[in-house]
C-alpha cells in the first residue's frame with residue numbers, strides 16, 4: 001500500500017520535497033529572493049540526513065550552473081535553482097548543458113529584473129533565457145511545481161532526450177504561498193525516476209573529450225543535430241506526463257484548455273495567473289460570453305501543433321505578457337503570432353502587458369483585457385494601429 | 396661510475412614515454428604552454444579528469460573532430476574552471492559515498508591561462524579553494540590573453556608591449572602596472588599546497604605536479620609558459636627564456652607547503668634582468684631607466700620571498 005498524503009507546503013518546500021525524493025547527488029546553488037526557501041530547505045534536509053547529497057555553496061550563480069555542468073558530466077543527478085539577476089548571471093553557462101546534452105534540472109522562481117530593483121514576480125527573467133535550448137515548463141500551483149519537477153528528471157534523463165529542463169514557478173505567488181500538496185510515497189517516486197547512467201560520463205577508464213572547439217565546417221551540423229533532437233523531445237515529454245498521470249492521477253499536457261468548448265474568445269496565460277484567469281473565464285461564461293482560457297505549460301520546445309489545435313476555432317486571442325520587450329511589446333504575444341501566422345492569418349490577436357514587478361492582476365483585469373481587446377479589434381477595422389498596451393498602470 | 400650509482404642518478408628522473416597529451420595539436424612552434432602541458436600530463440598519468448578553460452590550450456588541442464587528449468577532458472567556458480572542477484569532484488564524492496561507483500582515487504585537475512586564472516576566473520577559483528575541494532589547479536602563465544591576440548592581463552609584467560597596452564607616442568612603456576602575484580593570492584586562501592614552476596626545469600615541474608596531486612585538498616601550481624608569438628622572440632629560445640626568468644629572480648621557483656615556504660632553486664647571485672628582457676621584442680622599447688626600475692623591483696620582491704623562506 002502506498003502512502004500518499006496531503007501536506008500544507010509553500011511552493012519552495014514542494015520543490016525541495018521533489019528534489020529530495022529524486023535523491024539527487026549534487027546541489028549547487030546561490031541564494032536569491034524569491035528562491036531562497038528552496039536552498040534553505042534543501043540544506044536543512046542534508047543537515048538532518050534526510051537527503052544524501054553534496055551541497056556546493058558556490059560564490060555566484062555563474063559558478064552554480066558551472067558546478068552543475070561538471071557534476072552532471074561526471075554522472076551525478078543534480079539540481080539548482082535561481083531567479084532574476086541570478087539567471088542573468090548564469091546566462092552564459094545555460095547554453096552549455098543544452099549543447100553538451102547534460103540532463104540538469106533547475107527551478108526558476110520567476111522575478112522581475114533590475115532596475116529599479118524588484119524582488120517580485122514577473123517573467124522578464126524567463127524571456128531573457130528563451131533561447132538557451134532547455135526544456136522549459138510552467139507550473140501554476142504548488143502541486144504542479146512538485147509534479148513537474150519530478151517529471152523533469154524523468155524527461156531530462158531519458159536516453160532519447162538528454163536535455164536540461166527548467167521548471168518555472170512564479171516568485172512569491174507560488175514560492176511563498178502555502179497550499180495543500182499531495183505528496184506521493186517516496187518509493188513510488190523512486191520507481192518513477194530510477195537511477196540512471198549518463199552515457200558519456202567523464203571517467204578515466206573511458207576517456208572522452210567534451211566541449212571541443214567547433215570551426216565553421218562542423219558548427220552548423222552540431223547545431224542542427226541539437227535542434228532536431230530538441231524537437232524530438234516533445235512526444236517524450238507527453239509520454240512522461242501521461243505515465244505520471246497513470247501512476248499518480250494527475251497528468252499534464254503542453255497546452256491546457258479551460259472552458260474552450262465553443263469559445264470564440266480565448267485568453268492566453270503562462271504561470272500562476274492562469275488560475276485567476278480561470279475565475280475570470282467562469283464569471284464571463286456566467287454572463288453568457290463565450291470566453292475560454294489556454295495556458296501554455298510547455299514553453300520550450302514550443303508546442304506549435306497543440307497550440308494551433310487549441311485555438312483553431314476562436315476568433316479573438318487575448319494574450320497576457322508578464323514581460324516587456326522594449327520597443328517590441330510582449331514577447332509571448334510575438335511568438336504566438338508567429339506560431340499562427342502560417343495557419344490562421346485572419347485570427348485577431350491582441351496583446352497586453354501586465355503584472356510587471358509583482359503588480360497584481362485581479363479577476364477584473366482579465367475581464368478588462370477581453371473587453372478592451374474586442375474594442376481594439378473594432379478600432380483596428382477603422383484603421384487604428386493595434387500596438388501593445390500596458391494594463392493596470394497609472395498614467 | 397658504477398652502474399648502480401648511474402641508475403640512482405637516472406631512475407628518479409625516469410619519466411614515462413606515454414603522451415597523454417598527444418602530438419598533432421596546433422600550438423605555435425616553440426609554444427611554452429604546449430611544452431608545459433606535455434610535462435604536466437606525464438606527471439598526472441591516466442587516472443585524471445582535466446577541466447580546461449577557454450584559451451590557447453583548449454583551441455590548439457580540441458579542434459573538432461580531433462582531440463589531443465587521451466584522458467577525460469572537458470572544456471565549457473573561459474572563467475569557470477574552478478566551479479566545473481568543484482562539480483566533478485563533488486559528483487565523485489557523492490556517488491562514491493552512495494555506493495554508486497567505486498573509489499579509484501581519480502585526480503581532478505583544472506587548466507587555465509593567466510587571464511582565465513588571475514582575471515576573469517579568479518572568483519570561481521577562489522570559491523573552489525575556499526571550499527576546500529580536492530583538486531589541482533594549473534595556471535599556464537604566458538602573461539597575456541594570447542588566444543585573442545596578445546591583449547594585456549593583470550599577469551602581464553610591467554613594461555611589456557601588448558596589443559591593448561601598446562607603445563605609443565605618449566604612452567611609451569606598454570604595460571604600466573606590475574604583475575599581479577597570483578601564487579600569493581592562492582597562499583592567502585591557506586590551502587595546503589602552492590608552487591611555481593617552469594617547463595625549463597621539467598623534473599622540478601613534474602615533482603610539483605605529483606605533490607599537488609597527492610596532497611588532500613586544493614593545490615595551486617603557477618607555471619611560467621613562454622609564448623614566442625606574443626613575446627616577439629624566436630621559438631628556439633623558449634627553454635632558454637624559461638630558465639633565464641628564474642635565474643634573474645623575475646619568476647622564482649618555490650613551494651608553499653602548509654604555509655611553509657621553500658625555494659626550489661636558489662642562486663648565490665641573480666643574473667641582471669637585462670639579459671632576460673633584451674631577448675624579447677615585447678620589451679625592446681624599454682629605456683635604461685625602465686630596466687633599472689624593473690631590476691629594483693625584482694630585487695625587492697626576491698628579498699621579500701627569501702625572508703618568507705627564512706622566516707620559517
Ligand SMILES: Cc1ncc(C[n+]2csc(CCOP(=O)(O)OP(=O)(O)O)c2C)c(N)n1
Pocket residue numbers: 428449450451452473474507508509510511512535537539540541542543548
Ligand atoms: C566571457 C568571455 N570573455 C572573453 C572571451 C574571449 N577570450 C577567449 S580566450 C581569451 C584569452 C585567454 O587568455 P588566457 O587565459 O591568458 O589564456 P591563453 O590564451 O593566453 O593561453 C579571451 C579574452 C571568452 N571566450 N569568454
Ligand code: SF4
Pocket residue numbers: 421422423424425426427428429451455537541542621622623624625
Ligand atoms: S600564441 Fe603563444 S601560447 Fe598560444 S599557441 Fe602560440 S605560442 Fe602558444
Ligand SMILES: [Mg+2]
Pocket residue numbers: 508509510535536537538539540541
Ligand atoms: Mg595567457
